[in-house]
Amino acid sequence: MPPYPVLSGPGYLREGLQLLMRPGLRLFVLIPLGINLLLFCALVGLAGHEFGLWLDHLKSSFPGWLSALQWLLWPLFVLLMVLVIFFTFTMIANIIAAPFNGFLAEKVEVVVTGKDEFPAFSWKELIEMVPRTMSREMRKLGYYLPRALGLVVLSFIPGVNIIAAPLWVLFGVWMMAIQYIDYPADNHKMSWQDMLAWLRSRRWACLSFGGITYLVLLIPLVNLVMMPAAVAGATLFWVRERQR
Structure with a gap:
């Protein structure tokens, strides 16, 4: 067992990424990866199309000299898209991939411990797993939303809102730990x-x-690969921290 200290997140995530190369785990990585890639492209394409229409409408409503300002709007749009995709796409992608993530966590645990105490994979087993995993994802959403709403309210209180930004980051980091470590716990x-x-x-x-999961998931496209790596890393976390 690697002698990871308390700040062990990068080590677990790195090992999780390496585990994804195992032949027996590829199925549970490639299927949700393909689904999420299609979803990502669709969201970005739709957002770009709608923004272009809005920009054309804006140009027709203002004098010609203001149209030169459109080059300022596109970088702002890209920045906004990065933020929206991180918070919206990550949540939707995790809900879609939840049953596969549950199975991936099972198989990673088998690889790490050498003990197979889980049912063999079958599409019937996967379908039967959907209600349980969806219920758990809704439980996470129910945990997240009221706290996020409280932080939104805090952000609008003068003087107090100075602490809102670091609290948002800290809460996002905590939610990343909950999101992924919950898969092996639920299993x-x-x-x-x-x-x-x-x-x-x-x-x-x-x-x-x-924290390390939060950082890598902020990177568009890279986050598609790092989601299953986070599941594998969280499973390693679960197994080794329980052994300690």
Whole structure:
């Protein structure tokens, strides 16, 4: 077992990425990767098309000399798209990939521990897994939304809003840890509250893993590959931290 310190997130994520090269794991990576790539291209194409229409309408409503300002709008649009895609696409992609991520977490655990205590993969088993994984994803959403709303309100309070930005980042890092470590926890039928308590007992290690995951998922296209790597890394986290 690698002697990872408390700030062990990068090590787990790096090993998780290496594990994805195993032949027995490729199916659970390639299928959601293909689905999410199509979704990503569709969202970007739709957003670009709608922005172009809006820009044409804006140009027709203002004097000609203002049309020169359009070159300023495109960089702002790209920046906005990066933010929207991170928060919206990541959430949608994780919901779509949830059943595959559950199976991926199972197979990674088998590779790491050498013990196969899970049902063999079948499409029937995958379909039966959908209601449970969807329910768990909705539970994550229910945890996220009221806290995110509270941070939005905080952002509009003069004086207090100075702490809103670092709190947003800290909360996003914590949610990344919850999002991915929950897959192996759910495979072992650990309840939501018990899972949160387990994470809190390893708070710094969780924040380390969530922090590096948060950073790599901010990178468009790279995030498509790093999502399954985060599942594999989170499973390594689960197995080794429980052994400790």
